Amino acid sequence: MKYKSQQVAYWFFALSMLLLALQIIYGFIMGFAHMGYDGLHEVIPFNTARAVHTNLLVVWILSGFMGAAYYIIPEEAENELVNVKLAYIQLITLALVGVAAIIGYHFNYWEGRKFLEIPRPLDYLVVINVLTFLGLILATLFKGKKRTTTSLVLTMGLVFAALLYLPGMIWFDNQTMDSFFRWWVVHLWVEGVWELIMGGILAFLLIKITGVDREVIEKWLYVIVGLTFISGILGTGHHYYYIGVDKTWLIVGGIFSAMEPLAFLGMALFAVAMYRKGEKKHPNKTALNWTLGTAIVSFVGAGLLGLAHTLPQVNLYTHGTLVTAMHGHLAFWGAYGMIVFAIIAYTMPNMTGRKLYNTNTGLLAFWLSNIGMLGMTVAFGVAGVAQVYLERKVGIEFGLVQKEIQVHFFILICCATLFTTGITLYMYEFIKYGRPTNEALVD
Amino acid sequence: MLSKSQARTFFLGGTVITFAIFLGLSWNSLSNAVPKQTHEENLTSQVVRGKHLWESNNCMGCHTIFGEGAYYAPELTKVIDRRGAPFVKAVLTSKAPWAPNGRKMVAYGFSDNDAEDLIAFFTWIGGVDLNGFPPKPDLKQ
Numbered sequence A: 001m002k003y004k005s006q007q008v009a010y011w012f013f014a015l016s017m018l019l020l021a022l023q024i025i026y027g028f029i030m031g032f033a034h035m036g037y038d039g040l041h042e043v044i045p046f047n048t049a050r051a052v053h054t055n056l057l058v059v060w061i062l063s064g065f066m067g068a069a070y071y072i073i074p075e076e077a078e079n080e081l082v083n084v085k086l087a088y089i090q091l092i093t094l095a096l097v098g099v100a101a102i103i104g105y106h107f108n109y110w111e112g113r114k115f116l117e118i119p120r121p122l123d124y125l126v127v128i129n130v131l132t133f134l135g136l137i138l139a140t141l142f143k144g145k146k147r148t149t150t151s152l153v154l155t156m157g158l159v160f161a162a163l164l165y166l167p168g169m170i171w172f173d174n175q176t177m178d179s180f181f182r183w184w185v186v187h188l189w190v191e192g193v194w195e196l197i198m199g200g201i202l203a204f205l206l207i208k209i210t211g212v213d214r215e216v217i218e219k220w221l222y223v224i225v226g227l228t229f230i231s232g233i234l235g236t237g238h239h240y241y242y243i244g245v246d247k248t249w250l251i252v253g254g255i256f257s258a259m260e261p262l263a264f265l266g267m268a269l270f271a272v273a274m275y276r277k278g279e280k281k282h283p284n285k286t287a288l289n290w291t292l293g294t295a296i297v298s299f300v301g302a303g304l305l306g307l308a309h310t311l312p313q314v315n316l317y318t319h320g321t322l323v324t325a326m327h328g329h330l331a332f333w334g335a336y337g338m339i340v341f342a343i344i345a346y347t348m349p350n351m352t353g354r355k356l357y358n359t360n361t362g363l364l365a366f367w368l369s370n371i372g373m374l375g376m377t378v379a380f381g382v383a384g385v386a387q388v389y390l391e392r393k394v395g396i397e398f399g400l401v402q403k404e405i406q407v408h409f410f411i412l413i414c415c416a417t418l419f420t421t422g423i424t425l426y427m428y429e430f431i432k433y434g435r436p437t438n439e440a441l442v443d
Numbered sequence B: 001m002l003s004k005s006q007a008r009t010f011f012l013g014g015t016v017i018t019f020a021i022f023l024g025l026s027w028n029s030l031s032n033a034v035p036k037q038t039h040e041e042n043l044t045s046q047v048v049r050g051k052h053l054w055e056s057n058n059c060m061g062c063h064t065i066f067g068e069g070a071y072y073a074p075e076l077t078k079v080i081d082r083r084g085a086p087f088v089k090a091v092l093t094s095k096a097p098w099a100p101n102g103r104k105m106v107a108y109g110f111s112d113n114d115a116e117d118l119i120a121f122f123t124w125i126g127g128v129d130l131n132g133f134p135p136k137p138d139l140k141q
């Protein structure tokens, strides 16, 4: 770590870990409910658990992205963060808004639009919070000595992500319009601008870990984010097939979304190629595992499992079933969960000065969480395919089908336990690192 | 081989072009297709009140509509066709938890007026032309 202000990142990562732990608890509540054990129904009905689960997911990922930016931007721009105090205020207010939203969900206080449940008054606070964050990042970048491609791509992703939050705040009387613009947020985030953020962080990690020349890495970064936008923007059409708009989207959405896996394939090939090419072998093996892991698992979860149901002929049957949940889990985990884990694994030794580069705990955490999540994906997938067949092809009633597939949720919970064990080990190591210290500063 | 500035041009050019096409297609859908396919003329204030209730209770946290939402409870796009309004009204106004096949719904106990608003919303939703969704079960005996 070269700049003292990079330490801010630690607290964003800590918040991120805390929220992830809570997210998992609510995941179990839903898993059990699907299995028929809904003992908490009176206190935490399914819709509460779900809103909490998915919103915590988004907030822990965003908190991880923010931490990553607070670490990466000073280092790339060669400049201390312009205002450290404001960054801490931003952290605390982010946590407070998040907690307020989560509590509200337990008292039927929400907006009831999938992924955008945060009630309107809190939306405005989110906007102010994110503007503060962006102000700090942009000021640091533009007052700095250097503006590297890596930092520009990362910053561009963050700025666009903030802008795209706004279409989700417009009120429409027409459900079709509502859905149309909800996807400008949800789809253009995960299959657009978040990939820029991921690409920026990945490029930073590869430069540091493999020692390959920055020019080479950044050239491929442009190609990857180019592929992302060219396929992903028009790929939004894969959510417009069946919501009450014209059939043009069946063709446009089908073709362009089918090309979206290319960007993820690009990322996987790029990470592996740079690793092979690199002469410098950085001793931080844990960070290397997560870096290569995120590039590969995101290709499987987002790329391949996305492709599996993106053509209109398939999506007609799988749309809005557990097949979607299967893809949602591995995609979010592989692309955005694991990139956050990678940047944390890389930065912790640098911030704290403790070099836990290659521990058994770290290795076990990596494999258990990934095997667990793959198992969960298979469980959702089997349940989903059975659901599609019985409900959409054979025409058996929803409730009867759900009874038929309950057993897969037992498997889901077993795999989720494995996953949670991995996550617990990762968090244990996070705590063992201790706090950042000025002694870890190097020139 | 590709240079870095060519790669940047690919990124910026590709983004601008596809985004322009995206805006054009969106404009076309919203101004031409939506009013027709959703029968905007039937979008009464009662339907809008129903939509408010749908959202403020986060019904989408268990159900799907247009295939969007959660996978814990049935798809409701065609619920009025499937069950009929009186059945839906009974479920919505019930003060005891409705639990078909053992899976519980929150007992909202809506007033008659609120239930009527939600039914108006579902009726309007059911009339939207969804390009063939939900599909007909083609293996049904």
Ligand code: HEM
Pocket (backbone or CB within 6 Å): A114, A115, A186, A190, A191, A238, A239, A257, A258, A260, A261, A298, A302, A303, A305, A306, A307, A308, A309, A310, A311, A315, A318, A319, A320, A321, A324, A327, A328, A331, A332, A335, A336, B067, B068, B069
């Ligand atoms: C990291 C990237 C991605 C993430 C995090 C992600 C996550 C998700 C999530 C959470 C949903 C459910 C959204 C909702 O119903 O509100 C979804 C839906 C969908 N995703 Fe992805 N996805 C990613 C990439 C992709 C890619 C690359 C493709 C295609 C090749 C794809 C295809 C789809 C399709 C077709 C649906 C709609 C499913 C339905 O009709 O119910 N996704 N995705």
Ligand code: HEM
Pocket (backbone or CB within 6 Å): A023, A024, A027, A028, A030, A031, A034, A050, A053, A054, A057, A324, A325, A326, A328, A329, A332, A333, A337, A412, A413, A416, A417, A419, A420, B069, B070, B071, B072
């Ligand atoms: C360890 C435990 C976990 C369990 C048991 C679990 C279980 C579930 C269940 C049952 C649902 C609801 C499906 C429905 O609507 O019926 C769900 C939704 C979701 N979970 Fe998890 N989950 C876990 C962890 C995670 C993690 C780590 C992530 C992300 C990295 C994640 C991302 C999501 C997403 C994106 C959705 C929404 C999916 C959609 O709408 O298609 N979950 N989860």
Ligand SMILES: [Fe+2]
Pocket (backbone or CB within 6 Å): A187, A191, A235, A236, A238, A239
């Ligand atoms: Fe999408």
